[in-house]
Structures are given as structure tokens and as C-alpha cells.
Amino acid sequence: MTAVLDKGQGREIPDHVVRAVSEGTTRARTRRRRTTAFVRACQVASVVILLAGWEWVVRAGIMRELFVSRPSAVVDYIVEERSMLISNTVATFYAATLGFVIGSFAGLVLGIVLERWRTVGRIFDPWVTFLASLPRIALAPLFLLWFGITLQAKVVLAVSVVFFVVLVGTQAGMKSSDPDLIRAVRLLGGNARFELTKAILPGALPSIFGALRLGVIFSILGVVASEMIASREGLGQLIVRSSQELRPEGVFAMLIILGIAGTLINSILLAIENRTLKWKTS
Structure with a gap:
């Protein structure tokens, strides 16, 4: 049967x-x-x-609470200062989100342009290498000088970090695309747009998603670094204030919030990546 x-x-x-x-x-x-x-x-x-x-x-007295606090003290701090933490968390992640969106979009577009048109890429490659090598954290005082203690200064620093991460990831992904698939598209008469959208970009997606996930982390780091130097609101300035006031529970509370939020955002991007790339394993 x-x-x-x-x-x-x-x-x-x-x-x-x-x-x-x-x-x-x-x-x-x-x-x-x-x-x-x-x-x-x-x-x-x-x-x-x-x-x-x-x-x-x-x-047990093995380590002094003044230096490392305690989990219970950190929880008490979060409960007591929840309204302040919520408002400053929103400020930090609003700036980080803007920086991530703008930086990743610009990095993705320019990465495609520089890799697709190799002559243009060769012209600007030394500039990309030079600018990507600069420590962006060291540029934070300049951004604060140019834009003042504003949201724009934090966003620009985040954009400057995310942009190069996504740019390099996009270029690396496009270089690793399957050459046999690209040749097949050409043999079947596909134009340049069809070749890009059906052969090159699908093969570059794993690298692009990896760069985006790194971009989220670096966007948060850029914003927090800017806030630690000078800011009216945000978790970065709360970390500095808690350190100056010798309140390690406050520092650990901010670090935990940043870690949890970053992990959740990264998990969302990972879920989107797995769903988008499901065709590769089907």
C-alpha cells in the first residue's frame, strides 16, 4: 500500500x-x-x-557594600526612583533609536552604493577607512561644542558610530554573495536592479543583520557616553551623578536597565533576522 x-x-x-x-x-x-x-x-x-x-x-562582609552595593539595595533603588528612571530611560533610548535608524539607513545605502559601483568605492575607500578608524567617543566634546547640550549632540554621536558599523557590514556581505547565483541571473537576462535585489542583497542579509545588531549596541553606548560627558537627562548622567554621590546601587541599577533593554532589542532583531532568513534553511 x-x-x-x-x-x-x-x-x-x-x-x-x-x-x-x-x-x-x-x-x-x-x-x-x-x-x-x-x-x-x-x-x-x-x-x-x-x-x-x-x-x-x-x-558576610567579604566585600564592602560601599563599593559593590547589594542586589536588594539595587531593587530598592529602582522601586524608590522608578519615576525618575523611567523618564531618563525614555530620553536615552529615544536618542539611541534615532541614532540607530538614521545611522543604519545611511550606512546601508552608502554601503550598497560603494560596493555596487566599484570605481566610486575605490575613490572613497581611503576616506571611509580613515573616518572609521577615528575613536568616535573622542569626538563627543566636539559634538557638544557644535550642538550644545542637546538631543542633537547625542544623536549625532550615535549616528557616527552606527553608520560605519552598518556600512562595513553591508560591504562585507555584498562581497560574500554567491557568484554562481549572480552569473545565473545575468545568463537569464536579468538587469542590474534584478541582480542586486534577487542575488546580491539576499546573500548579504546575514552580514547586514549582524551589523544591525551590533549597531543597536553601539548606538546605546554612544548615547550613554555623550550623556556621561554632558547632558540634562538620560541614564548616562544618572550614572555619573550616582558615582559622585557614592551610590553604587544607582550605578548598578542603570547598568541593569541598559543591559536588559539592549538584550530585548537585540532579541527582537534576532527574531526578525531568523524569520527573514528562514528561506535559507527551508
């Missing part, structure tokens, strides 16, 4: 083979779910152990 037709070979596949394949797929899916659950449990356990150990080390 047969139930499935193998169209590639023009013959029918026996039922027991179909059942074996289906059972193997089900077992593999079950193993993946169990592995994921195990990994999540280990991650949660590691966080609990770290926090418990931190609390115990301070309470």
Missing part, C-alpha cells in the same frame, strides 16, 4: 517510509524543545546563583 508520490523520481513512496520520516521529524522537534527548555532553565539558575552569591558576599 502506498500513499505518497515522489514527483522527482516518478514513483510512489511506501507508507512505512512516510511514517518513519514523520516520526523522525517529531522526535527532532521534541529534542529541540527539551534542549531549549534546559538552556532557559540553566540561564535562570545562573542569574539566581549570581544574585544570591553577590548578596551573600556583601552581607
Whole structure:
């Protein structure tokens, strides 16, 4: 008795083979779910152990609370100062979002242009290398001088960091595109636009998404660095203030907020990347 037709070979596949394949797929899916659950449990356990150990080390007097605070003190600080933390977190991530969007869009477009038109790329490559080599954090005082203690200064610093990360990632991705696929498109009569959108960019997507995920992190770092130098609001200036007031619980509270928010944003981008690149594994 047969139930499935193998169209590639023009013959029918026996039922027991179909059942074996289906059972193997089900077992593999079950193993993946169990592995994921195990990994999540280990991650949660590691966080609990770290926090418990931190609390115990301070309470036992092994380390001074003045220098490292305690998890319970950090939680108390977050609860007591929640309204201030919320407003400053919004200010920081609003600037980081603007910097990321503008910098990633500009880096993506220019990366495509410089890599697609090689002559133009060769002309501007020394400039890109020179500017990308500059420590952007060192430019923060200049941006503050030019734009003042404003939102624009923070956004410009974030843009200057994200732009080159995405630019270089886009160029590297386009260089690694499958040459056989590009030749196939040309042989089939595809124009330059079709070649770019159907052969080059799809192959460059993994590198582009990797650059975007790095761009999120660097955008946050750029904004916080600018706020630590001079700012009216934001988590960066709260970190400086807490350090000056000898309140390590405040510093750790800001670091935890930044870490959690950055992880969530990175997870969202990773989910978008996996969904977009699902065709590569299907």
C-alpha cells in the first residue's frame, strides 16, 4: 500500500517510509524543545546563583557594600526612583533609536552604493577607512561644542558610530554573495536592479543583520557616553551623578536597565533576522 508520490523520481513512496520520516521529524522537534527548555532553565539558575552569591558576599562582609552595593539595595533603588528612571530611560533610548535608524539607513545605502559601483568605492575607500578608524567617543566634546547640550549632540554621536558599523557590514556581505547565483541571473537576462535585489542583497542579509545588531549596541553606548560627558537627562548622567554621590546601587541599577533593554532589542532583531532568513534553511 502506498500513499505518497515522489514527483522527482516518478514513483510512489511506501507508507512505512512516510511514517518513519514523520516520526523522525517529531522526535527532532521534541529534542529541540527539551534542549531549549534546559538552556532557559540553566540561564535562570545562573542569574539566581549570581544574585544570591553577590548578596551573600556583601552581607558576610567579604566585600564592602560601599563599593559593590547589594542586589536588594539595587531593587530598592529602582522601586524608590522608578519615576525618575523611567523618564531618563525614555530620553536615552529615544536618542539611541534615532541614532540607530538614521545611522543604519545611511550606512546601508552608502554601503550598497560603494560596493555596487566599484570605481566610486575605490575613490572613497581611503576616506571611509580613515573616518572609521577615528575613536568616535573622542569626538563627543566636539559634538557638544557644535550642538550644545542637546538631543542633537547625542544623536549625532550615535549616528557616527552606527553608520560605519552598518556600512562595513553591508560591504562585507555584498562581497560574500554567491557568484554562481549572480552569473545565473545575468545568463537569464536579468538587469542590474534584478541582480542586486534577487542575488546580491539576499546573500548579504546575514552580514547586514549582524551589523544591525551590533549597531543597536553601539548606538546605546554612544548615547550613554555623550550623556556621561554632558547632558540634562538620560541614564548616562544618572550614572555619573550616582558615582559622585557614592551610590553604587544607582550605578548598578542603570547598568541593569541598559543591559536588559539592549538584550530585548537585540532579541527582537534576532527574531526578525531568523524569520527573514528562514528561506535559507527551508
